[in-house]
Amino acid sequence: MVSSILMWASFPAGENTTPDAKSPASPQESASKQSSHQSKRCHRCSVCGREFARPSRLADHVATHTGDKPHSCSVCGKRFTKKINVVVHQRVHTGEKPYSCADCGVSYAQLGCLRRHRLRHALQKPHQCSVCGRGFIQRRHLVQHERMHTGERPFSCLLCPKRFASRSGLNDHQKTHRQESPHSCSICQKAFSTPSSFRDHVRLHTGQKLHPCSLCSKSFNRPGLLRKHLQKHSEEGNMLTAEGAEGGVSDVRTSCVYLFPLS
Helix, strand or coil: CHHHHHHHHCCCCCCCCCCCCCCCCCHHHHHHHHHHHHHHCCEECCCCCCEECCHHHHHHHHHHHHCCCCEECCCCCCEECCHHHHHHHCHHHHCCCCEECCCCCCEECCHHHHHHHHHHHHCCCCEECCCCCCEECCHHHHHHHHHHHHCCCCEECCCCCCEECCHHHHHHHHHHHCCCCCEECCCCCCEECCHHHHHHHHHHHHCCCCEECCCCCCEECCHHHHHHHHHHHHHHCCCCCCCCCCCHHHHHHHHHHHHCCCC
16 A cells, blocks of 8 residues: 555656546557656666666665665765765755845755745744844744843753753753764864854854844854843943833844844
């Protein structure tokens, strides 16, 4: 039953596999179509019966049954079943992000990530931050965001005194204790444990400063430097608060867009 479903699904999209009641095909035409189809998909999987036009496609498919991962990353050694997956993975090392959002300019290494991001523009965000007004689709994302305002860091490292606002932040930090540094700079060969720290480092070479201050003309290559800079504005009394003078709420919201950009 499963193999028959897979064989049915393997027909090219748009190809009619049933006779047309209005204009039945002649025996010669039917034989020609069948021969053409067989020539296109002549490589059959011995496990599930699915057919492929190229032996390389069949080899990639068979690996999903056997668990074999013949393709490896030349940088970190991670292995994959398909060569295309290696190409996509290596963008983690190079920092390449070829897929950009037309609405906000955020870029991604994978097309699937961009598609998920595009859904955020279309969906409603019922959970709003009471401090800066930023909206979220899920409440758990709002809770995590609010820790940026409160300074709460409930996730602590068992190996050192450091604490973090999110579990993912803690997980990234723990890689430094395990001395995992899979992300290597192709310019200076310095290695990093997380993709975010690697991207921040690459910007030192390229000169990119993607985090501008909403209150002055300065820009920064890391969000942490922008946060420290905004604190100086606050200490000097140049940043209006939500309870302050007219227009304060919008200033806080504008700053927060840069502090916590959509991803």
